[in-house]
Amino acid sequence: MMSLPRVVITGVGLASPNGNSLPEFRQNLLAGVSGVKPWTIRHVGETQAGQCDFDALRWQKRKELRRGTRAGSIGIWCAGEALKDAGIDLDQRDRARVGVYVGTTEHGNVETENQIHEVAQYQFDLSYWSHHHNPRTVANNPAGEIALGFGITGPAYCIGAACAAGNLGLVHGAQMLQLGEVDLALCGGVSESIHTFGIFASFRAQGALASHADPAKASRPFDRARNGIVVSEGGCLYALERLEDAQRRGARIYGEVAGHCVNSDASDFVLPLAERQNECMRGALARAGIAPHEVDLVSSHATATPLGDQQECEALRAVFGDSSRTHVNNTKSFIGHTMGAAGALELAGNLPSFEDGWAHATINVDDLDPACEVRNLVTNQPRSLGRIDTILNLSFGMLGINSAVVLRRFCA
Amino acid sequence: MNRAEIIQSIVDIIHTIAPDEDVSDLKTDVRLREQIELDSMDFLDIVMELRKRYGVHVPEEDYKELATLDGCVAYLSPKLQGKSLKVGV
Numbered sequence: 001m002m003s004l005p006r007v008v009i010t011g012v013g014l015a016s017p018n019g020n021s022l023p024e025f026r027q028n029l030l031a032g033v034s035g036v037k038p039w040t041i042r043h044v045g046e047t048q049a050g051q052c053d054f055d056a057l058r059w060q061k062r063k064e065l066r067r068g069t070r071a072g073s074i075g076i077w078c079a080g081e082a083l084k085d086a087g088i089d090l091d092q093r094d095r096a097r098v099g100v101y102v103g104t105t106e107h108g109n110v111e112t113e114n115q116i117h118e119v120a121q122y123q124f125d126l127s128y129w130s131h132h133h134n135p136r137t138v139a140n141n142p143a144g145e146i147a148l149g150f151g152i153t154g155p156a157y158c159i160g161a162a163c164a165a166g167n168l169g170l171v172h173g174a175q176m177l178q179l180g181e182v183d184l185a186l187c188g189g190v191s192e193s194i195h196t197f198g199i200f201a202s203f204r205a206q207g208a209l210a211s212h213a214d215p216a217k218a219s220r221p222f223d224r225a226r227n228g229i230v231v232s233e234g235g236c237l238y239a240l241e242r243l244e245d246a247q248r249r250g251a252r253i254y255g256e257v258a259g260h261c262v263n264s265d266a267s268d269f270v271l272p273l274a275e276r277q278n279e280c281m282r283g284a285l286a287r288a289g290i291a292p293h294e295v296d297l298v299s300s301h302a303t304a305t306p307l308g309d310q311q312e313c314e315a316l317r318a319v320f321g322d323s324s325r326t327h328v329n330n331t332k333s334f335i336g337h338t339m340g341a342a343g344a345l346e347l348a349g350n351l352p353s354f355e356d357g358w359a360h361a362t363i364n365v366d367d368l369d370p371a372c373e374v375r376n377l378v379t380n381q382p383r384s385l386g387r388i389d390t391i392l393n394l395s396f397g398m399l400g401i402n403s404a405v406v407l408r409r410f411c412a
Numbered sequence: 413m414n415r416a417e418i419i420q421s422i423v424d425i426i427h428t429i430a431p432d433e434d435v436s437d438l439k440t441d442v443r444l445r446e447q448i449e450l451d452s453m454d455f456l457d458i459v460m461e462l463r464k465r466y467g468v469h470v471p472e473e474d475y476k477e478l479a480t481l482d483g484c485v486a487y488l489s490p491k492l493q494g495k496s497l498k499v500g501v
Contacts, residue, residue, distance in 0.1 A: 063430055066429075127469070130460065
């Protein structure tokens with residue numbers, strides 16, 4: 001295989017239902033704090049969702065906030081925070097050499113629903129249809145808003161990859177750095193999906209929308225009583241650089257993107273397939289040049305659908321069943337499913353384990369489903385593993401897209 | 413609506429559309445776009461708000477009439493006759 005430049009994470013910007021910075025997010029994951037709350041949305045009524053509450057005006061003017069989308073605003077927040085965290089001043093950089101790669105599960109539903117709701121008040125007189133509709137709904141909107149917000153003139157676009165999109169943003173950013181297309185990648189994923197009733201209605205129609213009397217217990221992957229997905233908003237963008245560039249400027253290095261794999265089930269619109277997930281995990285490990293028993297922590301994708309969790313656990317048992325070293329956890333149990341942001345955000349919550357040696361838990365596992373038993377599943381309480389060198393981050397999505405990313409503790 | 417109310421209605425719409433701008437002391441005889449930052453999308457927002465708040469339809473060929481506050485008063489006076497001011501909506 002050809003030799004490619006090493007790529008490292010030098011900054012993290014995030015908006016999560018339970019934290020607006022990596023330290024806050026990590027602290028709440030270790031403390032078992034859920035971010036899922038009651039949520040009301042038109043036509044669906046009362047439901048539950050993970051909601052973000054960050055100070056958008058830190059990085060946007062009020063007019064920009066009004067003109068743009070929620071996904072754009074989340075993206076701008078994450079980009080600003082990632083740049084700040086990385087200690088990068090764009091005024092000192094060539095903005096044409098910065099790439100913005102944002103994973104999205106879907107984009108445009110929110111604004112389209114809003115506009116239809118609006119013109120319905122006027123008997124569908126389309127002279128009331130907003131001129132903002134197209135710029136808000138184009139598929140590159142969140143990335144474009146980030147480029148506009150920070151004056152970035154390099155490539156900026158979105159990557160549609162269902163619920164694997166956060167990982168895909170990260171993978172694509174790493175690839176563009178390796179190809180020499182850019183010198184800095186702001187990459188990951190965002191989601192505004194809690195603002196579209198259609199997402200909730202569709203999951204409900206599919207029998208896959210979670211509900212629980214206590215919102216904090218609604219998202220319960222691997223539990224026998226799990227009953228579906230908690231839809232959440234969120235975002236996470238990484239500042240990614242080639243290792244030599246990061247070292248030259250003395251950047252703090254969170255970890256190295258050591259390998260990745262993306263493949264497709266080619267079997268069903270919605271049902272996952274353990275066999276392809278297995279191949280995807282093994283593909284990422286092969287790319288990183290490691291064996292399953294060298295993985296310390298697997299950040300699972302499990303969304304708390306009955307069949308999805310089962311399929312993933314089957315794949316995990318097949319790949320890691322012989323590895324006593326490998327532990328498995330799940331972030332959605334805390335924050336729900338942040339859709340396009342999930343892959344990036346869930347990895348972020350685990351990144352500090354390189355420093356502190358802890359695996360955060362999977363909460364809400366009151367009665368482990370025997371079909372979801374996997375070796376070293378970290379349930380309900382965080383576990384100290386002593387030292388964590390390698391994380392495998394999994395994200396799968398509809399239409400059968402699978403992704404796996406290997407992050408390694410940085411060693412010069 | 414009288415002249416003062418029409419000016420108030422336009423200023424209120426601009427304040428909604430361009431919330432970062434200081435609209436407290438706009439001159440009535442100077443083009444709005446020379447006094448505050450308004451682009452073509454903002455201008456379309458003003459037209460949309462007039463439609464939503466007052467049912468006034470401004471055809472594209474008349475957009476130029478709204479360049480100044482004085483222009484707005486001259487153009488909108490007959491259209492807003494008998495209508496009541498709506499601000500902060």
